[in-house]
Amino acid sequence: MSVxxxxxxxxxxxxxxxxxxQALTTLAEYLAVVLEAETPERRRAExxxxxxxxxxxxxxxxxxxxxxxxxxxxxIRSFGGLARHDGVLTPLQRAxxxxxxxxCPDCAPSLVMSALDxxxxxxxxxxxxxxxxxxxxxxxxSDADRAVSAVLxxxxxxxx
Amino acid sequence: xxxxxxxxxSTLPEALEALKRPGARALAGGQALLPLLLDGxxxxxxxxxxxxLAELRGLDRDEEAFFxxxxxxxxxxxxxxxVWTLLPAFAEMAGAMGDPQFRNRATLGGAxxxxxxxxxxxxxxxxLEARIQTDRREFLAEEWTLGAxxxxxxxxxxxxxxxxxxxxxxxxxxxxxxxxxxxxxxxASVFAVETREGAARLGVAGGRDGAFRWRAGEAxxxxxxxxxxxxxxxxxxxxxxxxxxxxxxxxxxLLAGRAAALAVARALEIRSAPGL
Numbered sequence: 027m028s029v030x031x032x033x034x035x036x037x038x039x040x041x042x043x044x045x046x047x048q049a050l051t052t053l054a055e056y057l058a059v060v061l062e063a064e065t066p067e068r069r070r071a072e073x074x075x076x077x078x079x080x081x082x083x084x085x086x087x088x089x090x091x092x093x094x095x096x097x098x099x100x101x102i103r104s105f106g107g108l109a110r111h112d113g114v115l116t117p118l119q120r121a122x123x124x125x126x127x128x129x130c131p132d133c134a135p136s137l138v139m140s141a142l143d144x145x146x147x148x149x150x151x152x153x154x155x156x157x158x159x160x161x162x163x164x165x166x167x168s169d170a171d172r173a174v175s176a177v178l179x180x181x182x183x184x185x186x
Numbered sequence: 187x188x189x190x191x192x193x194x195x196s197t198l199p200e201a202l203e204a205l206k207r208p209g210a211r212a213l214a215g216g217q218a219l220l221p222l223l224l225d226g227x228x229x230x231x232x233x234x235x236x237x238x239l240a241e242l243r244g245l246d247r248d249e250e251a252f253f254x255x256x257x258x259x260x261x262x263x264x265x266x267x268x269v270w271t272l273l274p275a276f277a278e279m280a281g282a283m284g285d286p287q288f289r290n291r292a293t294l295g296g297a298x299x300x301x302x303x304x305x306x307x308x309x310x311x312x313x314l315e316a317r318i319q320t321d322r323r324e325f326l327a328e329e330w331t332l333g334a335x336x337x338x339x340x341x342x343x344x345x346x347x348x349x350x351x352x353x354x355x356x357x358x359x360x361x362x363x364x365x366x367x368x369x370x371x372x373x374a375s376v377f378a379v380e381t382r383e384g385a386a387r388l389g390v391a392g393g394r395d396g397a398f399r400w401r402a403g404e405a406x407x408x409x410x411x412x413x414x415x416x417x418x419x420x421x422x423x424x425x426x427x428x429x430x431x432x433x434x435x436x437x438x439x440l441l442a443g444r445a446a447a448l449a450v451a452r453a454l455e456i457r458s459a460p461g462l
Contacts, residue, residue, distance in 0.1 A: 030188065030191060031189070048189040049190045049191060049192035050189055050190065050224060052224070077287070085261070085290045086286055086287050086290060088287045091216065091217060091220055091221070091291065092220075093192075093213075093216065093220065093233075095192045095194070096216065096237075140285075140287065143286055144286070147265075159286055162285035163286075
């Protein structure tokens, strides 16, 4: 039942993966290994820099604040796993790009993942609800107005 | 220091057995403990995962009270309709604390075990006449804080949950620092309650020794009526407040007084406990 390093399996972006993790290996460190995101550029593409928000069993979590062993058997989706393999963006990603809201390369992917959690729970949020939801995730480089309008546009696009 | 062992028991009795190991620490959502373990300021020889245990999850109620399991997350409280019906201020608080990722992972038990002086949970527990239950004992909320980050919880003892009395009305208010302040905690947070018997209770976060009941504020509400005006010009004593780079103790006391009046106003504004 107890070992200092263990093999941890989970499903990442639809793909079963397995890698060694120690008890204090974070989910962010684990994902960097299984997604082969060794460089800052690759980690940014996967959304593993900054707050490193990923979806875990359908809820957003900060990957640096969850242990890999705690995420064993979980379904994980990273920012890099949102777009289709042929590069077609989701409506939410497209809305962020069109609103000019992908401002901070470290934090913007996490804003998108956090907004995805909001839209999963509340598909028709008000502007105020979006602002409240994202408020604590906005770094100084981000622009709250652009992020809010992107989320509202994505919600409208999904409804139509 | 060597990496700790990781244990994932499947029942509460198994977890309690695992917590008897020397240097064992219970890990629920990890939002309080994990950053400290990662930066080395706290140590563990074994990490005993408890956040998934069914015995610690969930919300139950009877006519008098809510029972909130120690493994309950803010998002669970905020997403439970009966809490919005009977105790909307508690649901409002749970749905607003920290950021969404914190609300998805943090647990009531983790917050109570950490006893951060600015945490909203104990302030609410104090106002709601809570009893805090462990696997072997029960405490009044007033008995919980032994100082900032200090509680009566002993090594190997596990928090089971919190029993909250459903009040006549309740309100919660906070005053936040500007965004980017670097702390997830508000500058002031107060939970105001009028009990079914008509007594006033004010649980205030941000005390030097942890959350506390503001008795002078409660007396003013009972004497002059449960209304924000009854607290006009009043504030808790500044020598009982915590201080940090965001606010000194005198300013924090002033903000706590304002937050208390806002919480009372909110209690009068929101509809709660129909049929009681």
